Structures are given as C-alpha cells and as structure tokens.
Amino acid sequence: MSLRNCFSSPTEPALLLAAAVFAAGAWLMPAWLAFLLTLALAKALVVLGVVIQMRAGLVSFGQALFFCIGGYGVGLAAQYLGIGDAFALLALGTVAAILLALACGWLLTRYREIFYAMLTLALSMVLYGVLVKSSALGSTDGFNVVPPSFLGWVPEGDARKRTMYLLTVLVAAVVAIGFHRFMVSSLGRVTEAVRENEIRVDFLGISPQGVLFVNYVAAAGVSALGGGLTALASGHIDPDMAIWTTSGEFVFIAILGGTGHVAAPFIGAIVFSVIRTFAIQEAPHFWQMTLGVILLALILFLPKGLWSLVARDRKREVEA
Amino acid sequence: MSAILETRGLTRTFGAVVAANDLNVSIGQGEIVGVIGSNGAGKTTFINMVTGYLPPSSGDILFDGQSVIGRQPRDITRLGMARSFQVAQLFPKLTVLENALVSLVAAEGPQPSLFRPLDTPERRERADAIFAEFGVTRYRDALVSTVPQGARKLVDIAMALVSRPRMLLLDEPTSGVSSEEKFALMDTVIGVVRQHNVTVLFVEHDMEIVARYVTRLMAFYSGEIIADGPPRSVLGDARVQELVVGHHLDINAVLGAAA
Numbered sequence: 001m002s003l004r005n006c007f008s009s010p011t012e013p014a015l016l017l018a019a020a021v022f023a024a025g026a027w028l029m030p031a032w033l034a035f036l037l038t039l040a041l042a043k044a045l046v047v048l049g050v051v052i053q054m055r056a057g058l059v060s061f062g063q064a065l066f067f068c069i070g071g072y073g074v075g076l077a078a079q080y081l082g083i084g085d086a087f088a089l090l091a092l093g094t095v096a097a098i099l100l101a102l103a104c105g106w107l108l109t110r111y112r113e114i115f116y117a118m119l120t121l122a123l124s125m126v127l128y129g130v131l132v133k134s135s136a137l138g139s140t141d142g143f144n145v146v147p148p149s150f151l152g153w154v155p156e157g158d159a160r161k162r163t164m165y166l167l168t169v170l171v172a173a174v175v176a177i178g179f180h181r182f183m184v185s186s187l188g189r190v191t192e193a194v195r196e197n198e199i200r201v202d203f204l205g206i207s208p209q210g211v212l213f214v215n216y217v218a219a220a221g222v223s224a225l226g227g228g229l230t231a232l233a234s235g236h237i238d239p240d241m242a243i244w245t246t247s248g249e250f251v252f253i254a255i256l257g258g259t260g261h262v263a264a265p266f267i268g269a270i271v272f273s274v275i276r277t278f279a280i281q282e283a284p285h286f287w288q289m290t291l292g293v294i295l296l297a298l299i300l301f302l303p304k305g306l307w308s309l310v311a312r313d314r315k316r317e318v319e320a
Numbered sequence: 321m322s323a324i325l326e327t328r329g330l331t332r333t334f335g336a337v338v339a340a341n342d343l344n345v346s347i348g349q350g351e352i353v354g355v356i357g358s359n360g361a362g363k364t365t366f367i368n369m370v371t372g373y374l375p376p377s378s379g380d381i382l383f384d385g386q387s388v389i390g391r392q393p394r395d396i397t398r399l400g401m402a403r404s405f406q407v408a409q410l411f412p413k414l415t416v417l418e419n420a421l422v423s424l425v426a427a428e429g430p431q432p433s434l435f436r437p438l439d440t441p442e443r444r445e446r447a448d449a450i451f452a453e454f455g456v457t458r459y460r461d462a463l464v465s466t467v468p469q470g471a472r473k474l475v476d477i478a479m480a481l482v483s484r485p486r487m488l489l490l491d492e493p494t495s496g497v498s499s500e501e502k503f504a505l506m507d508t509v510i511g512v513v514r515q516h517n518v519t520v521l522f523v524e525h526d527m528e529i530v531a532r533y534v535t536r537l538m539a540f541y542s543g544e545i546i547a548d549g550p551p552r553s554v555l556g557d558a559r560v561q562e563l564v565v566g567h568h569l570d571i572n573a574v575l576g577a578a579a
Contacts (some may be wrong), residue, residue, distance in 0.1 A: 184439075186425045186432035194423045196411035203371070203409070204426035205397040205483060211432070 011180050019173035025160050034165040036273055038233045041172045043253065044225030044269035048179055049219030050254045051265050056215050057195030062120030063250045065127055066220040068242035069097040070227025075145045075237045086148035086167060090228040098217055105216040109209045142238025145231050164233050171229060175222055180262040182218065191215050193282050200268035225311030257299060258305020269305050324349045324487055324519050330379035332365055339365040341543040347521060354530040355523045356564055357540030363523040367489050372396040373404045398430065402485035406492045408476035412465040416456065416475055419464055420447035422483040453512055454478045470501040477509055488513060490522035494529055506533055531555065539564045
C-alpha cells in the first residue's frame with residue numbers, strides 16, 4: 001500500500017505535518033509557551049466534542065461534565081489505584097466518561113434545542129455540586145495529580161513538561177485524524193442531515209436518535225481525553241472543571257474557531273489561549289471584557305469562525 | 321390481486337374532530353390509487369397514519385399482511401413503504417448530490433458506517449443514474465435551497481424511491497409546481513414507478529392529474545371515504561362533485577384533457 005492510500009484526503013497529511021511542526025517546537029519554544037499550548041490543545045479536544053454536536057444541530061452547555069470526568073478519572077486512578085502510566089490513566093478517564101455518556105446519552109438524545117442545552121448544563125452542575133460537597137475528593141480545593149510515567153519512563157523537570165507536551169500533540173493529531181474521518185464518514189454526514197431535517201432522516205429508514213447517541217458518546221470520549229491531559233499537564237484537578245463557565249468557555253472557543261473543519265477547534269483554542277494570556281497580562285481587571293468584545297466582533301464579522309478565513313470554498317463546510 | 325396495504329376500522333380523532341372514521345381500505349399490488357378530498361377531509365391524516373407518523377386512535381394497518389401499528393416511520397420504510405411530502409422534505413444546506421448520497425446510505429442499512437465515507441464512487445454512480453432517471457442531473461451540485469420547486473419535488477420523490485420500496489405514498493406531488501411543469505413531473509414519476517412495479521397512492525387536488533394517472537380513485541370527505549372506484553365513476557358521482565370538487569364537473573372534458 002502506498003503512502004497516498006493511507007490517507008483519505010489531503011487534510012490528513014496536512015494535520016500530520018502540523019503535528020510534526022508542533023512537536024519540533026518542543027525543543028525550540030520556551031517552557032511557558034509549551035505549557036500554554038499543552039493546555040490549549042487539550043482544551044481543543046473538548047471543543048471538538050462540542051463542535052461535532054453543533055454539526056448535528058445541538059449545543060452542549062455542559063461539555064465540562066466529561067472534561068471533569070476525564071480529569072478526575074485520571075486523578076482518582078493515580079491516587080487510589082496506584083496507576084502511574086499516562087496512557088493507562090488517559091484510557092481509564094476516557095472509558096469512565098464513555099460509560100457515563102452511554103447512560104446520559106440515552107436520555108439527552110431524546111431532547112433538542114434549548115432543552116438539550118439546559119439538560120447538558122444541569123448534568124454538569126450536578127457533578128460540580130457532588131464534587132464540591134465531597135471532602136474526600138478535596139471539596140472545592142480538589143487535589144493534586146501525581147506526575148505520571150510514560151511507558152515506564154519517569155522524566156523530571158523540563159523533560160517532563162516537554163514529554164507531556166509531546167504526548168498532547170500526539171493525542172491531538174491522532175484524534176484530529178480520527179475525527180476528520182468521522183466527519184466525512186457516512187455516519188458523520190448523516191448527523192448533518194439530522195440537523196437539517198430529522199423527519200426526513202427517519203422516513204429514509206435511519207434512527208436520528210441513534211445517530212445523535214453515537215455522536216454524543218464520541219463527544220464525551222474526546223472531551224474526557226482533553227480533561228485527562230489537562231489534569232496530567234497541570235498536576236491538579238478541582239470541581240471548577242465541571243462548572244458552567246468552563247462549559248461556556250468551550251462553546252466560546254467553538255464559535256471562535258468555527259465548526260467547518262476538524263482543525264477549527266484547534267485554531268480556536270490556541271487563539272483563545274493566547275488572547276486570554278495577553279489580556280490577563282495587559283488588562284488583568286478587564287480580560288473578560290476583552291474576550292466579550294472579541295466574541296461580539298466575531299459574530300458580526302466572522303459568523304462561521306476563524307476557520308472561514310482559511311476555507312477557500314465557503315459553500316462546502318467539509319472537504320471530501 | 322393480493323392486497324399490499326389494508327386498513328381495518330382505521331380511526332383517528334383530534335379532540336372532538338374525527339379526522340379518520342372507520343376507514344377500510346384495500347390496495348392491490350401494482351395499483352396507482354389517487355386520493356381526493358377538500359382541505360380537512362383526512363387525506364394527509366390517512367397517509368400519516370399509514371406511514372407511522374401519526375398513531376391511529378383505533379383500527380389496524382396491514383402492510384403485506386403484517387400489522388404496522390406502533391412501528392416507527394423508519395421501520396415501516398424498511399418494510400418497503402416510502403413516502404414523499406406535500407412540502408419537499410430535503411436537507412436544504414446539502415447539495416442535491418449529498419441528499420441522494422444520504423438516501424443511498426439509508427437504503428444500505430439502518431446504521432450508517434463510521435468508517436466508510438459518505439461519498440464513494442459507487443454511490444456517486446448510483447446517484448447519477450437516479451438523477452438521469454428523474455431528469456435533475458443539472459442540479460446535481462447545487463444546494464437544495466437554490467433548486468426550483470419542481471426539481472425539489474422530483475428529488476424528494478427520488479429519495480423516497482432510492483430504497484426500492486414496494487409501495488410509494490405521495491402527498492400532493494404537484495403542489496407548488498407550475499401548471500406547465502406538473503404533467504412533466506408526473507410523467508417522470510409515474511414512468512419510474514411503473515418501470516419498477518411500485519404500488520402508488522397519491523393525494524392530489526388537481527382533477528386533471530388524477531384523471532390522467534390513476535387506475536383507481538378514492539374520495540374523502542369529513543374523515544370518511546364517500547366514493548371508491550375507477551376515476552370516471554368517482555368523478556362522475558354527484559356527491560363527490562358536490563362535497564369534494566365543489567362544482568359540477570364535466571367528466572368528459574376532464575378525462576379528455578387528461579388523455
């Protein structure tokens with residue numbers, strides 16, 4: 001099989017190239033920037049979960065639920081099960097989120113529009129409430145996550161930060177390619193058809209609810225991965241991971257980046273993190289206002305997000 | 321002729337309004353049946369019940385001898401009964417080709433693949449054959465929302481036929497279509513369904529269309545069937561002319577125009 005046959009579209013080698021450039025930057029960029037990018041890429045994975053729901057016509061105001069489950073899954077497995085390997089910890093956090101999504105998705109995919117948005121929000125706030133009241137889990141303070149090992153290797157100092165960054169780039173690249181394939185797959189495109197006309201999808205012989213369910217579970221899994229990476233990178237988890245403002249931030253980034261392409265959440269998350277960092281530095285008391293003004297400007301001038309600046313063909317949102 | 325669709329005592333009420341009252345219908349394989357009636361007569365309610373969109377208050381619906389009561393529309397589609405809509409139900413922000421590709425995926429099975437792309441050469445080829453059959457090839461790459469109403473109706477019907485149903489229900493296929501286009505549209509549709517030996521039941525207000533294409537006609541009034549038979553006898557029925565058509569109909573002129 002030739003290399004060309006390995007890729008389903010030009011997007012995939014482009015994503016791999018971008019990942020290689022990011023990975024090479026690990027030895028060139030200052031530690032603070034690598035850390036900022038680690039958190040931004042982890043956040044982008046959660047936003048990707050928000051975006052695939054938006055493509056199905058649903059807005060989740062509670063994606064922080066799975067972000068938090070992923071983070072706490074990692075933290076709890078490290079603390080109480082004694083698991084130290086980053087890959088195993090991420091897998092556990094993701095599996096926990098998927099199991100929860102299987103139960104929640106059964107309920108949520110029966111609802112649409114504002115009811116769906118509010119129910120997702122409610123579920124994330126239930127988790128927040130439980131965590132805040134759980135003194136065994138550190139209550140509002142949360143707890144620290146033990147530094148992980150990487151397939152038996154335990155790096156120290158800057159090497160640990162660099163390894164964490166590289167792991168995040170690797171996971172982001174694999175997920176981006178996987179979700180690109182998902183978006184152009186039969187199932188991925190039928191989710192768009194569900195957004196456009198659910199009744200028609202039903203009369204064609206496909207269950208719209210079933211399609212949305214798979215979409216919801218996939219979104220939960222990828223969001224938990226983002227939460228797990230955040231927990232490992234920052235070394236700390238707390239209930240604020242599940243609070244509604246965190247979910248709002250993910251929706252903000254989704255709008256900022258756009259929903260037109262798998263790369264859009266990554267662009268959005270990086271731009272958001274850079275803007276926020278500089279806004280806090282330059283105007284610490286007004287940084288939220290800065291972000292608010294940017295969002296307003298974006299809705300007015302770039303309603304399809306930053307990705308619309310990149311996309312040449314604006315009629316087609318997903319390239320073949 | 322064996323019945324492909326049968327309803328027994330089919331009744332549907334909305335509060336005090338009886339939209340369908342004890343309907344007993346038997347439609348044979350290969351028939352092309354027209355349904356006429358004034359607004360509120362219960363025509364669309366009948367189609368909605370038969371296709372699983374609306375549960376009946378009482379009675380039974382048998383498709384190919386099998387009861388479809390309680391089944392979801394998608395399950396009934398999978399049994400071999402498809403439908404189109406009064407207002408074409410498409411995916412407006414997708415292209416005509418993408419609409420057809422989604423229908424082709426649906427025709428392949430109830431669970432779309434997570435691994436296979438929507439757009440494959442085989443599906444494109446099949447979609448192109450469908451477009452050629454329905455004469456909508458020139459709209460292939462246009463967004464559905466930009467396509468003329470007549471073509472949209474054809475795409476809607478084509479999508480229903482992609483699953484190779486044994487029965488097709490059309491709800492006012494020529495509504496919103498210009499008088500110049502309506503015969504061309506129906507010629508195309510009836511030509512395709514005859515070729516595939518599909519049983520058709522269609523609701524229509526246009527008597528010329530009805531007279532030209534159906535082999536049997538049912539007239540609905542106030543949730544009941546007041547006449548059922550060959551178009552000449554139903555359209556010539558004094559009660560049908562009074563309650564459904566609303567005026568005296570020169571049956572020879574209508575049938576002559578339709579011929």
